[in-house]
Amino acid sequence: MSGALVIVELVSGKLPQAGLELLALARLLSGGSVSVMAPGADEVTVRTLIARGADIVYVTGVAGTNDYNSDSWIGCAERLARELNPALILAVHNSTGADLAPRLAFRLGYGCATGCVAVENRDGVLHFTRPCYGGNARETVSFNTGLVVATVRAGVCDALPVDAARSGEVVAVELLPSRVRVIERKRDSGGAQRLEDAKVIVAGGRGLNGPEGFNVLEPLAATLGGVVGASRVPCDLGWCSHAMQIGLTGKTVTPELYIAVGISGASHHLAGCGNAKTIVAINTDAEAAIFRDAKFGVVGDYAKVVPALTAAIKTLPAV
Amino acid sequence: MHIVVCIKYIPDPEAAFSMFRIDEQAKQILPASGLKHVVSPFDEQAVEAALRIREAHPGTRITVLTLGDETSRNALKHGLAMGADDGVLLSDVVFDAGDSYTIAQALTAAVKKLGAVDLVLTGRQAADWDAGIVGAGMGELLGVPVLSFAKSVNVTDHRVGVERVLDDGGEIVEAMLPAVVTVSNEIGPPRAPTLRETMRAARKAVVKWSAADLSLNEGDLAPRRLRERLFAPVKEGRCEWIEGATPEEQGTKLAQRLREARVL
Ligand SMILES: Cc1cc2nc3c(=O)[nH]c(=O)nc-3n(C[C@H](O)[C@H](O)[C@H](O)COP(=O)(O)OP(=O)(O)OC[C@H]3O[C@@H](n4cnc5c(N)ncnc54)[C@H](O)[C@@H]3O)c2cc1C
Ligand SMILES: Nc1ncnc2c1ncn2[C@@H]1O[C@H](COP(=O)(O)O)[C@@H](O)[C@H]1O
Numbered sequence: 001m002s003g004a005l006v007i008v009e010l011v012s013g014k015l016p017q018a019g020l021e022l023l024a025l026a027r028l029l030s031g032g033s034v035s036v037m038a039p040g041a042d043e044v045t046v047r048t049l050i051a052r053g054a055d056i057v058y059v060t061g062v063a064g065t066n067d068y069n070s071d072s073w074i075g076c077a078e079r080l081a082r083e084l085n086p087a088l089i090l091a092v093h094n095s096t097g098a099d100l101a102p103r104l105a106f107r108l109g110y111g112c113a114t115g116c117v118a119v120e121n122r123d124g125v126l127h128f129t130r131p132c133y134g135g136n137a138r139e140t141v142s143f144n145t146g147l148v149v150a151t152v153r154a155g156v157c158d159a160l161p162v163d164a165a166r167s168g169e170v171v172a173v174e175l176l177p178s179r180v181r182v183i184e185r186k187r188d189s190g191g192a193q194r195l196e197d198a199k200v201i202v203a204g205g206r207g208l209n210g211p212e213g214f215n216v217l218e219p220l221a222a223t224l225g226g227v228v229g230a231s232r233v234p235c236d237l238g239w240c241s242h243a244m245q246i247g248l249t250g251k252t253v254t255p256e257l258y259i260a261v262g263i264s265g266a267s268h269h270l271a272g273c274g275n276a277k278t279i280v281a282i283n284t285d286a287e288a289a290i291f292r293d294a295k296f297g298v299v300g301d302y303a304k305v306v307p308a309l310t311a312a313i314k315t316l317p318a319v
Numbered sequence: 320m321h322i323v324v325c326i327k328y329i330p331d332p333e334a335a336f337s338m339f340r341i342d343e344q345a346k347q348i349l350p351a352s353g354l355k356h357v358v359s360p361f362d363e364q365a366v367e368a369a370l371r372i373r374e375a376h377p378g379t380r381i382t383v384l385t386l387g388d389e390t391s392r393n394a395l396k397h398g399l400a401m402g403a404d405d406g407v408l409l410s411d412v413v414f415d416a417g418d419s420y421t422i423a424q425a426l427t428a429a430v431k432k433l434g435a436v437d438l439v440l441t442g443r444q445a446a447d448w449d450a451g452i453v454g455a456g457m458g459e460l461l462g463v464p465v466l467s468f469a470k471s472v473n474v475t476d477h478r479v480g481v482e483r484v485l486d487d488g489g490e491i492v493e494a495m496l497p498a499v500v501t502v503s504n505e506i507g508p509p510r511a512p513t514l515r516e517t518m519r520a521a522r523k524a525v526v527k528w529s530a531a532d533l534s535l536n537e538g539d540l541a542p543r544r545l546r547e548r549l550f551a552p553v554k555e556g557r558c559e560w561i562e563g564a565t566p567e568e569q570g571t572k573l574a575q576r577l578r579e580a581r582v583l
Pocket of ligand 1: 233246284
């Protein structure tokens, strides 16, 4: 038993950064070869995967179309796992990975760790660190089963640089029939930048006091070339789309700059944005927990602070 | 139709974490003695989902199922007061050392013992350890389809239709029953128990099963996970405050400061 299998889901035909990070992690952790299952990967994607650390790429489905179907992907991954006998199977911790990983683990009879923020190989034993109790605590676990299936959050390690000289193999495999029929798919954000890839995120919380608050955040995000996100409360209240939720049960984001506006900083929220390089918080309550994670803090009403901030950024001299 | 909803009784996840203590030695989280316990929020929403299905299909039986110590009876009581029909408590010292795998084994054995169950509902994850494994595992152990992260669940004609929450939107999927569905918070707030249902709940049947009642052997209950460490994440906790006479001035200064610090 050696090597690793990484399951990579393409997003609109492209490789997401978090998937590339997993390739690097797999190289780091496993002595053996790194196999990738990449449904829908075309030739360009396959080449990129190899240049970024893959030894064998298993392509499935129709190139360019990779709509996730749990049953058929899990069946395919199960076959690969039985054939390759890897020590580790990795997937990104998102709605696909969180759906696929535990089922694959049970099917293969192996251990499962979800939402990991660190994975280490010490003396041949894999140790998985993950947030629990809403991000207030962390546990490090290992397993007495040979193989472990793990989902890993974005930002755990850097992707490997492109090495065009690397060579690898491509193998076509089949997706299996599914017991689940997809009737309709609704994608939220058409051309918009994905939160997961954004360098700058301006996120709003209950403190926006209503859906109109997002109209104040949008110009700031636009000025910074960033994207607007949210805590769970505005999503649940219907002020914004659920796809904007950041946190334990929402997205994990890793921007350079995260501006939290009217967000108290609950651990459940920080579980999704705590890895941002710089957190700025704007909140009327100086005692808000978010200021414990923020590098820069403004105690004040966002409705006044944010427009002034946006205007001032526009007048900054170019660098 | 018979629906089983798996509900876990946990310390209130919305409580300030100052109400908890991390026991690094025992690798356990100790809630303060006064801290209230609740049905894990997503599980409570799974009960809500079951009740909505029953509204569309009168005659449906809803069983709430929990694994835990005697206090977990309170979870069942809550589920029954919301409107479930009967409850099952799985309680046994041999479950104490369990992990996601053994809990899924025990819950699955209980579902099988209940007989012809059409639909199993669970939360997307238990709000204590935040694993999100047990529901998926039960689906695999039962050999039935799993539809995860549901924001709505409808049953028609031996099929279950689920609107799933995805990172970039959603999808509507369908599978034949029996199936397992894991419920997400997007389904909306659960109903509060009414006085009438709470009174009725006292008369509803609750059975308690041990590992032996479920014919589980040692192999089924041997944990696979070893918790090596439990600790609090470190926070830098160095916030630079941006002051100003007016909020507008603070906004302007923030822009300048972010430039100086090369963040912008
Ligand atoms: C199991 C579980 C999972 C969860 N998952 C997530 C998740 O994935 N993501 C998530 O975000 N949450 C999640 N939550 C919810 C989380 O615990 C918090 O309840 C939530 O993050 C709080 O959102 P908030 O900060 O917007 O609201 P609040 O906590 O109500 O904070 C609002 C803040 O706005 C400030 N404010 C008010 N008016 C103004 C103003 N005019 N200007 C500036 N500031 C103002 C207030 O001082 C306050 O600090 C989860 C909870 C549970 C139990
Ligand atoms: N001890 C338990 N009793 C009843 N249901 C449980 C228990 N543990 C987990 N579950 C169910 O499985 C779901 C996922 O749990 P977990 O994998 O622990 O995050 C929960 O939301 C519950 O519906």
